[in-house]
Amino acid sequence: MDETVKPLRIPPHMSCYADEHHVSHLLQTMLSSLLVDQPEDPIGHLIRLLQRTSLDVPRVLVLGPPAVGKHTVATKLSAELRAVHVTTKVLLNQSERSTQEHPADQLVKRIQQRLNEIDCFNRGWVLEAFPHTRLQALSLQQAGVIPEHVVLLEAPDDVLSERNHGKLVDPLTGDAYHETFVWPLDDSVAHRLEGRSLPEPQQKAELQRHRREVTGLSSAYQHVLKVVNADQPHADVYQQVLAFVRTRHYSRTPRILLLGPPGSGKSHQARLLSQKYKMVDVSCARLLRSVAAGGSALGEVIQSYLDNGRPVPDSLLLQLLEERLSRVDCSSRGWILHGFPRDLQQARSLQENHPPNRVFFLESTEEVCLERLTLRATDPVSGEAFHAVTQPAPSSEVQNRLQTRPEDDTHSVTHTLKQYRTHTAGLQCVFPHAVRIDADQDPHTVFESLESKLTAD
Structure with missing residues (x-):
């Protein structure tokens, strides 16, 4: 990360205030009324507009x-x-x-x-x-x-x-x-x-x-x-x-949080939503790797944790997320966050500093998560990902050179799933109005469910 360039940041409380009071919708309605009606007395027109019952x-x-x-x-x-x-x-x-x-x-x-x-x-x-x-x-x-x-x-x-x-x-x-x-x-x-x-x-x-x-x-x-x-x-x-x-579609900058066990498809759904709605896809794991590879002082500290397989402290995670979610692209286009939070304290910190306005739990059974993670592998030549059941390698040559990540073995996945289940109640406590999505379905059906809930008032 180039520390000489300081991206424009917008304080999160401004976005929250705008959402709560529908400021964007108010401005859009008033501007649209002026441009469409083109009244001879614009100020008087706006006053009459604001004096309406609704x-x-x-x-x-x-x-x-x-x-x-x-x-x-x-x-x-x-x-x-x-x-x-x-x-x-x-x-x-x-x-x-x-x-x-x-x-x-x-x-x-x-x-x-x-x-x-x-x-x-x-x-x-x-x-x-x-x-x-x-x-x-x-x-x-x-x-x-x-x-x-x-x-x-x-x-x-x-x-x-x-x-x-x-x-x-x-x-x-x-x-x-x-x-x-x-x-x-x-x-x-x-x-x-x-x-x-x-x-x-x-x-x-x-x-x-x-x-x-x-x-x-x-x-x-x-x-x-x-x-x-x-x-x-x-x-x-x-x-x-x-x-x-009776539906009213307010202009609201989306701040979406995807929660769920490993293998529930959070990254895939975030990518689909980002591609269609032009929101910023913020993956906590990808953000850590990006900063670590940037060569900054902070990046070197984070790299040391990644090299040793130790969890990055919450203070550093929150510092990175604060900087990333405050940039103008996230403030103007909205964001989709996944991979964070993982426990009660992280969830409270996120809710306090960058509260999401849409939270989804992608619910998936342990059997499905194990199948999705333990049977996936990557081609080191092309970088393409494959899955033994849903997307097998196109040839025996590719199949023979596929590599699996150490964290995708059955023991590691089972341990990670157990950790997630331990913290699920705490996450649900912080986000009691979260929408639950059956993530055991095919990805297209899951995406349709997310879309329908995302656009609902």
Whole structure:
């Protein structure tokens, strides 16, 4: 390590404060609102933004083919969220509705004007059944209509056809019902229902348009999109939509800690997460070797411990981790730490100085850990790692020159596993809200489990 170069460091308490109070999300929301809305009075706009009951008001699109249940879901959703329900039918005059033809740019302008009104600004909005195409979606985005959640309801064509034939509408409220799927509880409402099925040629034409455009439309909203299967009871559909819309994705710098016995796959999962999410992969063992090889005074001290097979003192470990985790790459991109802590005291020190905001225990049985570690070996020529069961050597020539590490023999692995089990209770005590992942599964499945928990609020 070049001691003449001092990497930029950010005190850990700043990152913790920003996470706790969602500072990054607050700044991002305010800046985004300014750039999108471009108000003539930026300061006044920000003041109104901060005076809202909630900084996060709903901005939801409900899309899908004809007869899939968009109106019913949007109506119920807007009532539950106390948001403004906006439909294109309300924005169009009678002649425009009857002709079914209206320029998309004109409709985009009317939507923009409606969503900028004070009720939508303060309470949020649920926009139903628009856009229909990717180009329309891009036009909305250019006009500053940027949803936080997009729900795409889908169902098979035969189901949509059946629902269309039995569609009924309350002429007083505009609420949609169906003879089979959604029937009003109030008899007075049931008596005044009117049939509103689309003519079959029109429904087929609209359905064909939807199938033709849905891929491009979905790509325009891929980062905020959830596709919901509407071919199930309405209550189940609505609960899935509501759960999705209630999620809030705050900008938070990830500080991930992977714990688990040797052989549970911590290094492999850390590498996968780092590659996909661009976080810094901080391996305690690799950090020690790197510093030892750097030739600094501290490195020489650490090298002496590594040469003699003695554990590096906690004071030196913490000094290295403090320096590494405080660098600007870890502070800006986030980090994934593994190989530390190993006991209660180390865990308390980490929690005090660099508390992680996601902790995972990769749980694996002793039999699986033994198989993974004792059957692995390395090719000294290529440096490639192999495993007798999961990734055998490609030829007898490579097989004959494979080398195993002394610490991977059965006795050493068994001893290390026993040490880990001894300290597991202490680690769990410091991180009681850690998520447990079954690491006996194949690595791809483990990674999917980590991802799903990592992105959950």
